[in-house]
Structures are given as C-alpha cells and as structure tokens.
Amino acid sequence: MARLELQHVCKGYDRPILDRLSLTVEEGEFFVIVGPSGIGKTTLLRCIAGLEVVDAGRVIFGGRDVTRVPPYRRNAAMTFESYALYPHMTVFENIASPLRARRMDEASVRKAVLEVARLLRIEQLLDRRPHEVSGGQKQRTALGRTLVAKPDVYLLDEPISHLDAKIRHELRRQFHTLQELRRVATVYVTHDYAEALSLGDRIGVMGDGGLVQVGSSREIFERPNSIFVARHLGQPSINEVPCRLSRDGGALTLRSLEGSLSFAMNGSQRTILEKVRGDVLVGIRPQHIHVANGGSTSQIDNARVEAFEALGATGVLIAETGGVSLTVLTSPEENFEPGQPVRLGFDVEQFLYFDAVHGRNLRA
Amino acid sequence: MSQSNYRLIKTLLLIFLGIWLVFTLFPLYFMIITSLKPVEEINRMIPTFWPHTLKLSNYAGIFADPGSLKSLADSVIVSVANTALSLLLGTLAGYALARWIRGAAGENLAFWILSNRMFPPVAVIIPMFFLFDSMPWGTDSYFSLIVLYLVFNLPLATWLMMVFFRDAPRELEEAAYLDGFTPLRAFFRVTLPLVFPGMISVAMLCWIFAWNEYLFANLLTGTTVKTFPVHIPTFTLGSQSLWNLIMAFSLVAMLPPVILFVILRRYMVRGLSLGVVKG
DSSP: OOOEEEEEEEEESSSEEEEEEEEEEOTTOEEEEEOOTTSSHHHHHHHHHTSSOOSEEEEEETTEEOTTSOGGGTOEEEEOTTOOOOTTSOHHHHHHHHHHHTTOOHHHHHHHHHHHHHHTTOGGGTTSOGGGSOHHHHHHHHHHHHHHTOOSEEEEESTTTTSOHHHHHHHHHHHHHOGGGGTSEEEEEESOHHHHHHHOSEEEEEETBEEEEEEOHHHHHHSOSBHHHHHHSSSSOOEEEEEEEEEETTEEEEEESSTTOEEEEOHHHHHHHTTOOSEEEEEEOGGGEEEOSSOSSEEEEEEEEEEEEEOSSOEEEEEEETTEEEEEEEOTTOOOOTTOEEEEEEOGGGOEEEETTTOBBSOO | OOHHHHHHHHHHHHHHHHHHHHHHHHHHHHHHHHHHSOHHHHTSSSOOSSOSOOOSHHHHHHHHOHHHHHHHHHHHHHHHHHHHHHHHHHHHHHHIIIIISOHHHHHHHHHHHHHTTTSOGGGGHHHHHHHHHTSTTOSSSHHHHHHHHHHHHHHHHHHHHHHHHHHSOHHHHHHHHHHTOOHHHHIIIIIHHHHHHHHHHHHHHHHHHHHHOOHHHHHHOSSSOOOHHHHGGGGEETTEEOHHHHHHHHHHHHHHHHHHHHHHHHHHHHHHTTTTSOO
8 A cells, every 4th residue: 555645744945835735646646746947846755755854744655654754764766857876886786776775685686677677678778887878768777766666655856857859758658658657656746737737647736835736637727726727737828818807788898908809708608707806817728719711709800920930730820919919829831921910719618717816717 | 270370389388398397307317316326426526317337236225124114114004094094084074064064064164174284284293292292102103193194184084075075966865765775875885986086086195195294203203113204314324315225215115106196096087076077
C-alpha cells in the first residue's frame, strides 16, 4: 500500500510557499503538478521527499506518518531537474545506487539494473559515465535510478523539460507505458501544460500558497475555477476581454470596457450571467474563435489582421476588432497579410466568465 | 589580426619564454654541476660553467652519512604525519563549514580560521617556543613539529576544502539520501570522490610546506629530531662551506616533491581549477 497523503502542509522561507496544502495521491495514480516557475512546485516535492522539513502539517506514505522521518528512511524516489547523476560513477553504478544502499548482493543488483536498463533502452550505455551520454540518456539513467528502487512514492521534477522536442515526445510516451509508474503514487512536476494534460490522471494547478485547482485534464481545461488556471493552460494563451453587462429590457449584452466589442447573450450563457453584478472578465480560448465565411455563429465583420504566424500544425492569427486584440487559432495553410480585413466567428457557448475582481469562474 | 602580427607575437613570446627558462633553469643547472664537481674545482676564483671533472662521490658521501639519511627520514615522518592530520581535520572542518554551518556564523568562522594564516610567522616564534617548552613532550620532538605545522596548514586546508565542498553540487548528496544512504555513507560515496582532486592539491600544498619549513624547525628541534633543512647548514664547517655536499644533498631532498608533483600533476591542475568551470 502506498498512497501519499499531505495534510495541511506549510512551508515557507522569507515568504510562505505552501500554505496548509492538503492532497491525496492514490496508489497507482499519476498526479501532475503544473504551475509557473518559482511558485514552489519543487519545494513541494522536496517536502514529500524529506529533503525539506515541513513547518507544519503531516506527510503520510501508505498510512505511515513520515513527517519527521529523514529522506533516506522514507522510501521515496525522486528525479531532479538537473538529473543529479553521480559524475564519478558509470551509468550502471548510478542506476544501481539505491540497491547498493540496501547492500543487495551483486547478482541481484546486476539483474535488476539490466532489467531497468532494457526497459529504458540504455543497456548499451551501462559502462559509460554521465558526461559521455546525451541529455535524453542522462534523463533515462536518472529515471532508471528511481525505477530500480521500487519505492512507495515516485517524485519526478521536470524530468523532460530540458530535452529537445523529439526526445521529449518519446519519453512522454514512455511515461504512459511504464507499468512501474502505474503501481505506486507518482507526483510529477512540470511547467508545461501540454505535458500535464497528456500525462496526468489528475492535475493540480499550483499558484501562490498551494494548489489552486485539482481535477482531470478535461475538467481543468474546460472548467478552470479561476482566470489564473485558465491563463496557465493552453497555448496560445486564452484571450482576456474585460466586459460590462448591460441590460436593456429583456436583452443581455456584454460590451468590452476598451473598444467596442459586444456580444448578445442567449440561452445557457444568459443563465450564468443573469445574477452577476458588476464587471465580467471574459475568457475566450483561441480555438473558440475562427475565421468565418458565413454561418450561424456570432460574427464580427470589421476585424483586421495584425500578425500571422504559421507554426506547422497550426496557425496563430492576431486580429484587432473594435479596439481589442484577439488571438485566433487557424489552420496553417491559410495566409493573412497585416491590415487585411477578416470576419471572425465566435463559439459563444464556449466562453468562460470570471469575476473581474477575484478572477473566480462565475459558472462554478 | 594579420598573419605577420600573429607571427611576431608568437616570436616575442618564445623569446620571453627562452629568457624565463634560462632564468629559472640556470640555478638548477649550477646546483647539479656543483654537486658533481670536486671541492678544488668549486673553490676556484673563476667558476667553471662546464665542469672539467664530474664525479658521483659527493652523492656517495651523502648516502654514506647516517646524519643525512636520518634527517631525510625525520623530514618524511614530520611532513607525512602533518599532511595526513591536516587533510583529515581540514576535510572534516571544511565539510562542516560548507554544508552545516550556515549564514553569517559560518562566513565569519571560516574567515577567522583563514586569518590565522595572515600574521607573520616570526611574530609567534618566541611564544611558540615557550609554549612547546612547557609541554611534557618538549620542543625537540616529532610531535611538536607535527602539531606546530598544523597551525599553518590546517587553516589553509580547511579553507580550501570548504571551497571545494561548496562547489560540489548539494543535489548529488540529496540524490544519495533518496537512494537510501545515510548522511555519513553519502559523504564517503558521493561527496568525497567529488572533491578528491581538491584533496590531492591540498595535500601537496601542506606537504611541501612541512617538507621545506626551516625557521620553526631550526628553533624548536635540532638534536633528537633534525629535518633536512636544519641539516643542510651543518655542511658549513667554520669558514669553509662544503658546497659540493650541500648541493648534492639539496638535490636529493628536491627529488620527492618533484616526483610527487609529476605523478599527481593531473589531480593538482583539476583540483586547483575546481569550481572555475562548472560541469
């Protein structure tokens, strides 16, 4: 049994970083923590690992309170962002290290290391030293060192962030298929939202003081509980349009504070906004705006192209309408010249509405 | 830069290097030939730079002299024991300063330790004599010299080892903790190998100091214990200096540091530049 529990964990240095953070990661669950850099993701991992002593609260591994247990008796394995491979040892000895700590006999060590190396496809590198292998191979070695330990909890700190795109995809796929990671509680930290959405059984978005929202990738992406979460997930990032509600008889209209963008509210949108007083921050994901050529969705005719980037798989169009700049996701085959007029269509049903003061999602 | 400029600079550098080589190598050359000359040739008014007769009898004399051999043995005992102690205590103290004594306290303590190297040694020579004279083992003993040299070598060893430990990434130690190694096992398994080149450099610096030290050795010891620098002046008899023996003996005494340096050069260079380039 290895379920990870954090109860009201507090940790701070000159300012509080973790403020009464509580979290349960079930056995076999792959929990991803995503958040901007410097927010305390690594500190959280270090608290779980025991490299930092929490100021208050409890850390529990499978029912065993390890709050005051030093890292070498916790049975957690962690990969470091810097890999932290021992430079004076071969790849084999690096992977074997946790087994050496347990004074396992040579034959068993060899068997276990070879098994892990084969799994990670680094068996041909075992005699090399860390400085003689590539970044991706270093990462596999570091991962091998954690896998061989068969720990109660896996802690992975930005394991693939510093690798080039091709290897990153390959390792990402490998994380999906590693059964070892599927048997115990895993906490995976990243600042890359795509990595988080792709890997996490559940995702925790970290903001100041702790987890701002926890949920499945779908929940987090489609129903962010605050503008902070919405802003952090998605590339290109969400369009934020501060608006004011105006009621004219039975009609409900959103007008942008700057410029002259306006949307008439109907149906389900209306029920959300009906009770709202004051201003609203409207969040529109770039994929919910499209370049229209007729159709039934809410349309705006007077937009102008500001810039266009074709990014291979997608195109990113920046268009200006009524004094508001909007990012639009298009297909890469299209071509737009700056200044060119375009007609934009909006999937109003997909709009997100946030409290203009606190950034809370009004739907929640 | 044009090709001819480059060539000019290269030529000038070579000329400078040549002058520097003559400047540094000539004394050594003169030592060697003097150690091979008979006394009569040395005592000529006009020295011969290309000796007429060369003989090894001076070296034979040195190796036949029990006093000379004992002084070399004494030097080995004192310098090796002192180096071992400096390295042991300096490594432990340096590690403590680098990892466990944080903040201003650690900084000040470290600086205070180094400041012990800053006073002129002559300033403490009389107090040291009286201090050691009042000890049960007296002044003229191996122990007194071994301990006395710690006064000079330990601050240096502590400070340098502290710098090397600071440059050794802390994450590697933490990774070892997570592998299940206790702090003590992690220290020996991960941290110590990382600073090993540094330790070799520190050992060389300490050892060379203890090997060559003359001032304190001359004052404190001389009868029971007599290190080789103290032994050299005994080749001067009244008005006559036996230059041939002095040079032969000095050359023999020079050999151990030279040989050690050649063997350990690889580590020395790496140790002294440790931390210059992170990698």
